[in-house]
Amino acid sequence: MDAVKFLLPEDRIPKAWYNIAPRLPKPLWPVLHPGTLQPIGPADLEPLFPMALIAQEVSTDPWVEIPEPVRDVYRQWRPAPLYRARRLEMALDTPARIYYKYEGVSPAGSHKPTTAVPQAFYNKEAGVKRLCTETGAGQWGSSLAMASRFFGLECKVFMVRVSYDQKPYRRALMETFGATVSASPSPETASGRAILAASPDSNGSLGIAISEAVEIAAGDPHTKYALGSVLNHVLLHQTVIGLECFEQMEMAGDEPDVLVGCTGGGSNFAGIAFPYLGRALEGGPKPRVVAVEPAACPSLTKGRFAYDFGDTSHLTPLVKMHTLGSTYVPPGLHAGGLRYHGMAPLVSHILDLGLIEARAVQQLDAFAAGVRFAQAEGIVPAPEANHAVAGAIDEALRCKEEGVSRAILFNLCGHGHFDMQSYINYAAGKLRNYDYPSEEVAAALAGLPPVAA
Amino acid sequence: MDAVKFLLPEDRIPKAWYNIAPRLPKPLWPVLHPGTLQPIGPADLEPLFPMALIAQEVSTDPWVEIPEPVRDVYRQWRPAPLYRARRLEMALDTPARIYYKYEGVSPAGSHKPTTAVPQAFYNKEAGVKRLCTETGAGQWGSSLAMASRFFGLECKVFMVRVSYDQKPYRRALMETFGATVSASPSPETASGRAILAASPDSNGSLGIAISEAVEIAAGDPHTKYALGSVLNHVLLHQTVIGLECFEQMEMAGDEPDVLVGCTGGGSNFAGIAFPYLGRALEGGPKPRVVAVEPAACPSLTKGRFAYDFGDTSHLTPLVKMHTLGSTYVPPGLHAGGLRYHGMAPLVSHILDLGLIEARAVQQLDAFAAGVRFAQAEGIVPAPEANHAVAGAIDEALRCKEEGVSRAILFNLCGHGHFDMQSYINYAAGKLRNYDYPSEEVAAALAGLPPVAA
Numbered sequence: 001m002d003a004v005k006f007l008l009p010e011d012r013i014p015k016a017w018y019n020i021a022p023r024l025p026k027p028l029w030p031v032l033h034p035g036t037l038q039p040i041g042p043a044d045l046e047p048l049f050p051m052a053l054i055a056q057e058v059s060t061d062p063w064v065e066i067p068e069p070v071r072d073v074y075r076q077w078r079p080a081p082l083y084r085a086r087r088l089e090m091a092l093d094t095p096a097r098i099y100y101k102y103e104g105v106s107p108a109g110s111h112k113p114t115t116a117v118p119q120a121f122y123n124k125e126a127g128v129k130r131l132c133t134e135t136g137a138g139q140w141g142s143s144l145a146m147a148s149r150f151f152g153l154e155c156k157v158f159m160v161r162v163s164y165d166q167k168p169y170r171r172a173l174m175e176t177f178g179a180t181v182s183a184s185p186s187p188e189t190a191s192g193r194a195i196l197a198a199s200p201d202s203n204g205s206l207g208i209a210i211s212e213a214v215e216i217a218a219g220d221p222h223t224k225y226a227l228g229s230v231l232n233h234v235l236l237h238q239t240v241i242g243l244e245c246f247e248q249m250e251m252a253g254d255e256p257d258v259l260v261g262c263t264g265g266g267s268n269f270a271g272i273a274f275p276y277l278g279r280a281l282e283g284g285p286k287p288r289v290v291a292v293e294p295a296a297c298p299s300l301t302k303g304r305f306a307y308d309f310g311d312t313s314h315l316t317p318l319v320k321m322h323t324l325g326s327t328y329v330p331p332g333l334h335a336g337g338l339r340y341h342g343m344a345p346l347v348s349h350i351l352d353l354g355l356i357e358a359r360a361v362q363q364l365d366a367f368a369a370g371v372r373f374a375q376a377e378g379i380v381p382a383p384e385a386n387h388a389v390a391g392a393i394d395e396a397l398r399c400k401e402e403g404v405s406r407a408i409l410f411n412l413c414g415h416g417h418f419d420m421q422s423y424i425n426y427a428a429g430k431l432r433n434y435d436y437p438s439e440e441v442a443a444a445l446a447g448l449p450p451v452a453a
Numbered sequence: 454m455d456a457v458k459f460l461l462p463e464d465r466i467p468k469a470w471y472n473i474a475p476r477l478p479k480p481l482w483p484v485l486h487p488g489t490l491q492p493i494g495p496a497d498l499e500p501l502f503p504m505a506l507i508a509q510e511v512s513t514d515p516w517v518e519i520p521e522p523v524r525d526v527y528r529q530w531r532p533a534p535l536y537r538a539r540r541l542e543m544a545l546d547t548p549a550r551i552y553y554k555y556e557g558v559s560p561a562g563s564h565k566p567t568t569a570v571p572q573a574f575y576n577k578e579a580g581v582k583r584l585c586t587e588t589g590a591g592q593w594g595s596s597l598a599m600a601s602r603f604f605g606l607e608c609k610v611f612m613v614r615v616s617y618d619q620k621p622y623r624r625a626l627m628e629t630f631g632a633t634v635s636a637s638p639s640p641e642t643a644s645g646r647a648i649l650a651a652s653p654d655s656n657g658s659l660g661i662a663i664s665e666a667v668e669i670a671a672g673d674p675h676t677k678y679a680l681g682s683v684l685n686h687v688l689l690h691q692t693v694i695g696l697e698c699f700e701q702m703e704m705a706g707d708e709p710d711v712l713v714g715c716t717g718g719g720s721n722f723a724g725i726a727f728p729y730l731g732r733a734l735e736g737g738p739k740p741r742v743v744a745v746e747p748a749a750c751p752s753l754t755k756g757r758f759a760y761d762f763g764d765t766s767h768l769t770p771l772v773k774m775h776t777l778g779s780t781y782v783p784p785g786l787h788a789g790g791l792r793y794h795g796m797a798p799l800v801s802h803i804l805d806l807g808l809i810e811a812r813a814v815q816q817l818d819a820f821a822a823g824v825r826f827a828q829a830e831g832i833v834p835a836p837e838a839n840h841a842v843a844g845a846i847d848e849a850l851r852c853k854e855e856g857v858s859r860a861i862l863f864n865l866c867g868h869g870h871f872d873m874q875s876y877i878n879y880a881a882g883k884l885r886n887y888d889y890p891s892e893e894v895a896a897a898l899a900g901l902p903p904v905a906a
Contacts, residue, residue: 003462003463003528004463004528004529005463005528005529007460007462009456009460010456010458075457075458076457076458076536076830076831083529087603105558106831107830107831107832107833108831109870113831146831149828150831168873168874168877169870169874169877172873172874172876172877172880173833173873175880176824176827176828176833176876176880177827177828178828371629374629374630375602375629375630375631377529377560378529378559378561378566378599378603379560380560380626380629415870417562417622417868417870417871418870418873420621420622420625420626420871421621421622421625423625423629424621424622424625427625427628427629
């Protein structure tokens with residue numbers, strides 16, 4: 001009987017994170033100060049982040065050592081299992097060999113704790129008392145709440161109002177871990193109060209919630225800010241995913257021809273892809289690497305590669321990234337973790353260098369793929385992960401058409417246990433596709449800051 | 454760094470289930486026909502179960518081989534991990550070594566698929582087209598829905614009306630796997646129609662749902678009935694839990710002094726305990742074995758060991774078990790899986806033989822233990838599993854008082870991702886304890902069938 005899952009003992013948790021930045025043929029574009037439009041230095045970020053994370057943000061070391069207390073916590077669920085999707089292959093009647101790395105085994109149910117834990121650790125080391133963040137669907141908020149608890153930090157989460165009301169279970173998870181959760185916009189910050197004064201019934205947005213969290217952190221020397229994706233150090237932490245896959249694919253006696261991940265801010269995709277991309281840059285095997293994004297928020301396939309703000313309120317520095325314009329508000333699709341106007345600068349840069357492919361998937365196709373996967377493998381994926389499943393199934397069906405067997409490896413970045421309402425809506429025919437919002441995006445892109453690059 | 458989790462490769466999935474029945478110093482009491490009060494034979498059960506499962510129900514073989522197609526599906530999550538709860542030990546400041554077997558890694562989130570898969574397999578082998586069952590909280594229903602899908606069977610679930618309305622996510626999980634779910638009482642059966650005629654707004658009960666499922670199965674040659682606990686063959690399937698623990702505790706270089714499991718129908722408790730109990734009966738190490746039940750439904754600690762019906766409507770055969778009386782309706786505590794008036798005959802018999810201990814835990818103490826566990830280990834337990842957590846923490850605190858280090862192993866039979874509403878209610882102070890309902894139980898016990906034994 002051939003194996004379906006490939007497990008590594010906990011002493012095989014990587015000892016260092018993989019930094020792709022120094023391996024790239026062209027360096028990353030600098031981050032600019034929103035006022036001077038000049039490159040910022042580490043000191044500019046110090047009110048928000050501890051110096052250890054700022055150092056990782058700009059590191060040119062090819063490897064960054066993982067502290068033992070972080071590896072100690074990782075052992076709760078890492079190395080995460082790699083699966084061969086044999087029942088899915090049979091259901092698709094494809095000659096493809098389909099593999100998935102399953103990050104839903106973390107206690108919070110997604111890949112997010114893999115960066116939440118080191119972020120909490122470095123803040124604790126720096127004497128910080130409290131972490132403050134924003135969350136949309138709640139995967140990131142619950143991960144940071146858990147990691148904060150493990151390291152004895154307080155945790156404050158601004159949760160986008162519409163999710164706060166619609167996803168009480170995610171909120172309950174954060175509160176069970178001891179975090180304080182406020183609906184955003186809140187009366188607790190100047191930015192929140194300003195929004196509430198203008199529109200008392202505001203649904204909130206990730207951009208507003210970021211403003212609130214940043215404001216709290218900037219105004220309190222004992223509080224720092226934490227972000228769950230986009231930034232270089234966040235993507236760095238996720239590279240243990242791909243590093244573990246190296247060994248697990250070797251156990252499987254196979255090597256991926258195609259890598260697939262879904263992209264919102266870019267961190268789970270980077271986690272599985274960067275180690276493989278780096279190895280290819282160093283002369284190793286060269287898999288095709290496919291980023292899959294929602295058609296309603298297609299930053300990689302339709303956005304412009306330009307300097308833009310990370311938030312809607314324009315408080316953050318400028319980064320060069322694939323963007324739909326920071327004032328673009330994506331429609332209410334159920335993959336809340338993929339509703340971001342921009343893309344991680346590192347992922348954007350790598351697409352610009354032609355090292356990866358990108359494609360967009362419609363919401364109904366993503367859910368159809370997720371249900372197909374669940375019926376074959378038992379695991380119900382998160383709506384975000386359904387995009388990667390759809391991409392992998394498409395690749396597998398292409399193998400069938402072409403009559404070739406390829407190894408497809410995708411990142412199943414989380415389970416959908418807290419997202420079952422979206423499956424209920426899907427089954428009831430209440431979900432819809434979204435046309436590419438070309439006019440809204442054009443309007444948002446017209447407002448990009450005037451930076452030559 | 455000492456290990457926190459102990460993993461086995463999938464070729465270490467046991468090749469046989471462990472049957473404790475032939476090892477017991479006194480044989481199990483016979484099952485009686487409800488009409489004749491005489492012992493029933495295999496043929497009496499044939500309308501409901503395939504012969505392979507009936508043979509297991511009465512088997513005197515010490516080992517029952519696990520078919521390869523069943524082991525093949527088990528590989529999706531088995532062997533389940535064993536954890537050392539080091540952060541919980543630190544939080545409790547106890548000298549105890551606390552271990553937990555984590556069954557929440559199954560795709561349906563509990564130990565239930567470990568019997569759902571073989572039940573679906575044997576039915577498929579027997580040419581059955583459809584399985585019919587009842588479910589309360591939905592852990593069993595979602596497990597059978599998944600297993601049925603894997604083996605190409607249709608699945609019909611009668612879900613207790615109050616859960617059907619309150620737990621739409623569990624229902625969505627069953628429907629995602631392709632099962633048909635009806636609220637019980639339903640207009641689809643004579644028993645359902647009778648209840649609805651008398652009380653159109655009935656909340657339903659497990660007893661009513663069993664009647665509906667049995668009625669459908671008995672009336673259709675292509676449909677069989679499946680049960681998620683209580684019966685000998687169900688407990689047999691769960692013994693892989695304890696068998697895996699043997700090897701994993703050896704990896705940990707330790708041996709349990711105390712075993713703890715929660716008991717509703719008895720299957721997860723039996724799964725971890727029977728292999729250890731059997732080994733002790735054969736002269737091996739003799740751990741204390743503690744069954745923990747809810748104070749509001751205390752069949753083991755307060756019930757009578759007597760012949761009683763398995764269902765409220767008195768359609769089933771009579772079994773000798775610890776019972777609160779088959780007409781006793783437990784209050785609406787959140788551990789829906791522990792709301793059963795009786796206890797598995799095998800577990801009851803073993804308690805009667807003095808081989809195990811039993812204790813009852815109040816609802817608020819169970820949730821307090823669950824939150825404590827979640828904050829230390831990250832995993833949020835199911836309300837049922839919280840009873841085992843409470844029992845294990847009590848044992849660990851006793852070690853602290855006595856200043857001795859003992860190894861405590863408990864079964865964490867499932868996660869609480871679909872039960873977060875109960876954590877919300879707990880945090881909001883909306884849950885309560887229940888006094889022992891002595892009058893109601895006395896009344897129900899007064900109605901026991903007049904069988905001398």
